Amino acid sequence: MNIQTIVTLFDWRSLIDIPILSFIVFLFYTTLRSSGSWRIGLGIIVALLFYLVARFIRLPGVEWIFNNVSNIALIALIVIFQPEIRKIFERAASAFKVKKLLKESSGFINEITKAAFVLAGRRWGAIIVIPGKDDVANKINGGIIINAEISVPLIMSIFDPHSPGHDGAILVENGKIVGFGYRLPLSSSEKLDYQFGTRHHASLGLSEMCDALIITVSEERGTVSIFHSGSYMQVDNEEKLESEIKSHLQNLSFLFPVSSKQRSRSIRLAEAFLSLVVGCCIWLAIAINASQVIHRTYTIPLQYNLPSKMVIIGEKPQTVRISVSGSASEIESIQPYELKAFIDLTNTSPGEHLVNLQQKNFNVPDGVHITDIEPPQIKLVLHTMEQRDIEIKPQLVGSLPPGYEITSIDVSPSKIPILYTTDLENPENIYLTTTPIYINTIQQSVKLSTKIVAPQGVYPLDSTNWPDVTVMIYIHQK
Incomplete structure (x- = not known):
C-alpha cells in the first residue's frame, strides 16, 4: 500500500463519508468523556493507528491478526460499550424532539x-x-x-x-x-x-x-x-x-452531552479536529480493507439466445466456471444465484460455430474482473428448423387377453405442430409416438394419459416441453 494507492481511494463520496464518520466519533467521544470510559476509546484509537501503519509498511503478521479478529472485536466492543451506545441512541432519538419549556420557569x-x-x-x-x-x-x-x-x-x-x-x-x-x-x-x-x-x-x-x-x-x-x-x-x-x-x-434539545464545567473554545476546537482525524483514519481503514483484491470461483448456468426456427444439435454445455477478482466490497456484493452466462446467437447462421466466452457474456458487477473461464470456447452446431403438423401414434405393447379386441383408439390431440431440422431424411414420414402402453391385462375400455416420444431432430413448436396426450382405448368382448 503506497501513497498513490491511498490517493486513488478518495472521490467525491469521501467528502460526505468522512464528515459523517467524524461526527459519529465526536458524539461517541463526548459520551465516553462524560461516562469516564475515554481511556478505553483511546486504546481503540491507538490500535486503529497501529493497524494503518502495519498496512502501510506491509507487516503481514500484524495484518493477518487484525483481519481475522476484527469481526470478533466488533462484537466485543458492542458488548463493552453497550451503555454508551444506548446513551447515544437515546440522545439521537430525542435530539429533534421539541420539548416544551416552561414559560415561567x-x-x-x-x-x-x-x-x-x-x-x-x-x-x-x-x-x-x-x-x-x-x-x-x-x-x-x-x-x-x-x-x-x-x-x-x-x-x-x-x-x-x-x-x-x-x-x-x-x-x-x-x-x-x-x-x-x-x-x-x-x-x-x-x-x-x-x-x-x-x-x-x-x-x-x-x-x-x-x-x-x-x-x-x-x-x-x-x-x-x-x-x-x-x-x-x-x-x-x-x-x-x-x-x-x-x-x-x-440545552435540553442539544445532541451532545453538556458538561457543567465550561470548556474553552480552543479545547472544543481541538476535540473536533481530533475527531476529524480519527474519522479520516477509520474511513481509511475501511477503504483500504474494502479495496483489498480477493479472488472467488463460481459455477454458473449458461443460457442460449437462438434465432427463430433454429436449434443447437449435439453437445450443448449447461454450465460454465469462472474465476473473478475485485475489491472485497465488490466481491461480497455478488449473489451467486444471480450470476448467469449468456450466449447471443440471434444473428448467427446455420452451421458449426466456435464461440469465445468473454466478460461481456456474464452479468458480473462493474469493478469485478473475470480472470479465467472454463471452458473458454464452446463449439456449437446450429440447424435451421421447418414446421409442420404431424400425427401422434399410440405405442401399444403386448396383446389383449383372449376373448377381447380393440374396436377403436382415440388420441387427443391427434396431431400437433412441430419443428424439425432440415437435415432429417424423409421428413414427410416422421411421426410422434406415445410412451409405451401395455395392454396385456386390459379387459375394458380405458382412458390413459401419456407422454410424447419424439425422434431425434424433432422439437415442440411453442415450448421446451411436449404436451400430455390422452389415449382412449375402446375394448369389446368377442
Missing part, C-alpha cells in the same frame, strides 16, 4: 435554589434530580409519586432528617416534583475523593448514565454541588445555581 427555579441553600445552612442532606433529554425512569429505583407544586416548605419537609424519605432523591420535571425517595445508582469511577459520602457517589453515578442535572447538598460540610455528565462542581451562591439550572433547561 423562574418561579420553580427560584424555589429550588432557595431550598438548596436553606438545606445547606441547616446541614440537611438532599438530592434534587432535574432530567435532561435522557430518560431517567429506567436508571432510578423506588420513589413515591406526588406530582406536587415546587415550594421551599415542601422540599424542606421531604429532606427533614425525621422524614422517612429524606435519604432518597426528589425528581423534578415540567415544573413539578414528580416524586421523592428515589434511589440512584452508585458510581464505580474514582473521580471523587474518599471524604465524599454515598449521596455524592450516587449523584455522580446517575450523571454518568444520563444527562440529568443533580443538585446535591452535603450534610457533613453544608455545601451545595451539582453533578452533570460525569463531572461535578461546588456552587457557592444562589445566583450561580440558578444560572446552571437555566443553562441546563436551555
